[in-house]
Amino acid sequence: MLNFIWAFMILLGVIYAACTGRMSEVTNGALDSAGEAISLCITMAGVMALWMGLMEIAKEAGLIEKLTKAITPFLNFMFPRIPKGHKAREYIATNIIANVLGLGWACTPAGLKAMEALAELEKERGKPGQIASNEMCTFLILNISSLQLIPVNMIAYRSQYGSANPAGIIAPAIFATLCSTIAAIVYCKIKDGGHR
Amino acid sequence: MEALTHLSDIIIPILIFYVVGYGMVSGVKVYETFLKGAKDGLRVVVDILPTLIGLMMAVGVLRASGFFELLGTLLQPLTNVLRVPSQIIPLLIVKMFSSSAATGLVLDIFKNMGPDSYVGMITSLLMSCTETIFYTMSVYFLAAKVTKTRYTLTGALLSTLVGTVMSILLAANIVK
Structure with a gap:
């Protein structure tokens, strides 16, 4: 592309x-x-180093793991038909948290693993094939709706080009992201209501 | 809007305080860990440097050729109806295919219009609240060996549309 x-x-x-x-x-x-x-x-090097340094502390302190566990209710709501303890859940949770925290490098591997696990789940359900499951659609729409809370890159770009307040976009960006994500959630729930 | 601006000001200090504080309480060697992460962060930047050079060069060539002026004129009727600045339309289209190519356009907008201008603000928010549609779909569905994507695209377009509208509305309120 x-x-x-x-x-x-x-x-x-x-x-x-x-x-x-x-x-x-x-x-x-x-x-x-x-x-x-x-x-x-x-x-960018300064901003990224600062952010990744903080996230490394969060990881070492077990904060990220805690967050991943904390979104279980959300996963139950969005993906009610993935069995408890299925590995797809773990990958989806990791992907979502990495997205929220803006850890781009951690999103894609977990996301790809999640898709593979969801494909296996379809096989277990006896529906192998090339058709996306409801879970896959929901997972991708959520990903595309953007979950990132702090747009680290944008802040860096803004400060490079002389913004008076580079971080001033954080709160409105969170608000806009919430709106696009809520739209995604509502749409997925409506579509998911009609089982395949 | 005042409250939103205030919230933006305090989020990063609170986050830093919380993460470092939590790390200390959990017995993490916070400084050494920070340095390790910072090193990884630098590596990330070095990795994307070639991409940035390539894309900024391509956008630079397009900009210098005067093509954006032509595009702006051609899009005038459309942007008048939608009431969006003409720079936003190409950004929206490119963003659907590739976020790094979109970054090239973003930087061009920041450079020429300023990040705090109306267009700059829409751009900042737009890039923060939407993701690449076709790239994400092709990579992720490839991993699951899926070819029939059902309602993914409509859902993705819907959420992108909501994000876009919100970005424009919020930007109009922030930049008076």
Whole structure:
């Protein structure tokens, strides 16, 4: 996907510049942007190191494990038909908490494991095949609705480009995320009501 | 809005206090652990550096070619009806496919309009409350070997739509 988008942007840019006679601007644009990426990363390095350092403490202190357990009622509500003790539950919980805390590196592996476990669950139910189960749909819609509470990356980008209050978006972002997630939950519950 | 701004100010200090305090009480060597995590964080940044260079370069080329002005003019009728700034539409579309490509556009918006402008604020919120639809679906469903995705896409689009509308409404209230 990205191969296509990336190539498309560059080819389109150069062709359009050739048509409008802005080739020298494109030369500068390409070189400046590459340099800018480096200075952006320096700002990001600070924010990311701070965040990941804190999260490492949270992990060592057992806070993350505690959070993962704490969302069991939520899992029971969203995924009532996954049997208790099924490993899909554990992976889903890990994925959700990693999402909430913005631990991108931990989301995807747990998410993929969760999908595999859900596929096995379908087999156990005697419905193997290439059709998504209700649980898979719910899990993915939740993931796409974004669960992240503190948008660490956005804060870093904002501070790099001179925002007066980079962290000022936290509360409105939480509010917007809540709305999109609630919409996702309601939609999934309605759809899940009609069993497959 | 005042309350929301105030909440934003206190969340990070409270979080830091709580995590470090909880760590100490639990007998974790907090400082050493922090350093270990910070090192991992730096590694994450180094890992995404090439991606950022590639994407910012691509967006830089597009911007310099004047293509965004053309796109803005072409989208004018649509953005007038929807009452959203023209920069938001390409961002929304790209974001559905790739969040890192969207990041390139975000940085371009921040650079040219400023992160605290109306457009900048919509962008900040939009990126915080939605995820990449097609990328997530393709990677996750591939892991489960699923090809029929049923109602996932409509649900994902619905929640993205709600997030987008909320971002625009909130941004309009924050940036007067």
